[in-house]
Amino acid sequence: MKISTFFYTLWQGIKNIFRNKLFSLASVATIGACLFLFGLFYSVLANFQHIVKTAEEDVCIVVYFDEDITDSRIEEIGNMIKRRAEVSKVNFVSADDAWETFKTEYLDGYSDGFLENPLADMANYEVYLNDVSMQSALVTYLESVPGVSEVKRSELTALTLSNANKLIGYISIGIIVILLAVSVFLISNTVTIGIAVRKEEISIMKYIGATDYFVRAPFVIEGIIIGLVGASIPLGIIYFVYNRALNFIKEQFSVLSSLLNFLTIDDIFKTLVPVSLIIGVGIGFFGSFITVRKHLRV
Amino acid sequence: MALSPRKKKKLMEDDEVIVMENVSKSYQAGVPALSNVNLRIKKGEFVFVVGDSGSGKSTFIKLLLRELIPTEGNLYVLNYNLNKIKHRKIPKFRRNLGVVFQDFRLLKDRNVYENVAFAQRIVEVPGSQIRKNVPKVLATVGLAGKYKAKPGKLSGGEQQRVAIARALVNRPTILLADEPTGNLDPNNSMEIMKLLEEINNAGTTVIMVTHNKDIVNAMQKRVITLRKGVVVSDHERGGYDDED
Incomplete structure (x- = not known):
């Protein structure tokens, strides 16, 4: 692919987002909410696992x-x-x-x-x-x-911690799966609306001799950008909220903080940042890709 | 040992651009939109395809664009067998065609220059080349001074000129014009016809679907008349009245 075509495609993808502002916003918000919850559950879970591990070592x-x-x-x-x-x-x-x-x-x-x-x-x-x-x-x-x-x-303590850990894990996975499905659905809707809005342009492109790739790529890029933005916003919020929450716990529940050893935001972000970005981009790519394949037989 | 370039199988004579052999197209079983059409169009010809509504003119154009596939018969365009062409090769085939529609189909959110440049971007022409080609083709259609105007600010005739410029900018071998004067007044229609004739004189094969009798009679070009999907006449130089 030529570099000029790459930038043209990228620009078209960005323009698509602004053409359907409301739907794009809804998709970003849903992915954002999904990945915020994911981040939240992950933070709780990672801390729980850390505490359980420490507790197990002390058992x-x-x-x-x-x-x-x-x-x-x-x-x-x-x-x-x-x-x-x-x-x-x-x-x-x-x-x-x-x-x-x-x-x-x-x-x-x-x-x-x-x-x-x-x-x-x-x-x-x-x-x-x-x-x-x-x-x-x-x-x-x-x-x-x-x-x-x-x-x-002190087996009971260890078992209780382990069981609570598992329960939180299952609940998290359940909620995240549902939210991921909703995100894919919303991205798919956004792209479908985008295709409908650009129907005339797509038909002209087809007559002029645009390749499948050239017609489809801007929509896939639109999905990926939505996924990327949707993933970045909750990461920023979690960064801010996590440190505040940790400080709050340390100040208000000093007994807890002396008993439990919490992870730092850096420990959490080592895993959360790449995983959230991969999930966000993955949802965006998957949602838009299946939609263009379904609705854009060029 | 150097590999010899793979030669494409010759499907039609060198001077031919379109060959239809017993081509039929039915949307529903037993109701043909085109029936048993046989014709050959040579490079550089100007051909009118005329007929009333429902005569099969639109189906004719759609077959040439490979939007539809014949139900029966063989269709060859520019040495492509359109019955068997692979999906991934359709864009490359279409780059040899320029298309002009009755309703212009311009992108309303882009100006004249961008509408024409759009056709070049799609076929991945480098930016520097686009900046040379677009002003040249706009000059050809007489719109060099209006390159910044949005389609909404142009007259019907001017909009059709932009559409023609967009169809021409990729230097097509065949220009397909589907009722290009359908939305224009007689003066603008004749201006557009003059332009199409100039394009044809420059070597581009022009195939124009119309039911405008005045234009067909005035131009005295090859006229293929369709009625209920059947070619009822094909005159080398004729008028609309020749159909009977």
Whole structure:
């Protein structure tokens, strides 16, 4: 294709958009809304996954011992746990360590009244796993080990997070699919109106000897530009809104922000920008391409 | 070893531009719009195709433009077999034709220059060439001074001249004119006919569909008369009255 033809086609595509201002605007708005929701769900989902992953890394089994257990037996049990394949890390927390941690985290300088260690029997092993799903099997094993009084687990937290993650994922996909279908339909309508408006011009082009490509290309370009604009606007909005929302959460819910580790906008945009642009351009191309093939038998 | 250029099979005589062999076209089974038409048109001829409404004139033009395909018979134009031409080759074929319509079919949102340049852009002529060709062809049709005017500001005769300029700018071998004087007064009609004659004298084959008796009688060119889809007469030099 000649460079002059390329620019002519591009210019015609841009002019088409302004010829059907209202329909173009409707298409941009729908794609924009679709990709805004996509971005929103993605941001929530990505953060959720990040939080779940962090939580999974922190999920550990705590193994407590019988009151009269000897130090050598504790060490023996520790070695047994370390040998298990599903175990990634084992930390021994002595009664003194446990008390120190408790004092720091919860008493904040008000521990002077305690003359003895109230957690004297709370020495334990923190057992970290390679895979959270192996937790039940390990717990069953540990509970049968002589000298172990109690095994505490946090499987419920991990499972709840995982399930919530999945649910949000399914809802997001459902809504996005519906919006994508509406976007394709609207782009198709916009292009159909464009073809109707330019019917006379297209018929002259055909008589003069325009190729299929030459007649169709401006409409496809129109669709792609609509898709591109429709994708860019929500990205800008998300950039603005995300940082504000993060600041708001940090200010208003400081407890949450200290517990949960949120992703930065840069982390979100690494995936969101290319995916949104590809989806926007893809919808534009697909919607206009199927329409010109259907309505423009040149 | 150098490859020899692939030669196109010769479908018609060198001096012929259109050959119709037993061409029929039916839109519905048993109702022919054109029936068993046989004719040969040579390069450089000026041919009138005349007939009343429903005689098959429009079908005749549409077949030549490859907008329609014959139901029966063979149609060759400029060595293209229009019964078998591939879809992707139709644009290249049409670039050999110039078309002028009764209602001008100009793009109202573009000026005279842009309307003519549009035809060149479509066939991907470089911009520098367009800037040379368009003023030249506008001068040929006598509209050099009105290149900036929008079609709405021009008279009917002037609009038809723009349409002719657009048809000519790509240097077609055949000019098809479908009732080009149908919307014009007698004076403008004669002006347009003079222009078409000049174009024909310059070597372009002109095929004009009309039912304007005065023009046909005045020009004394080849006249093919259609009635109910059948060629009832074909005179080398004749008038509209010759049909009977």
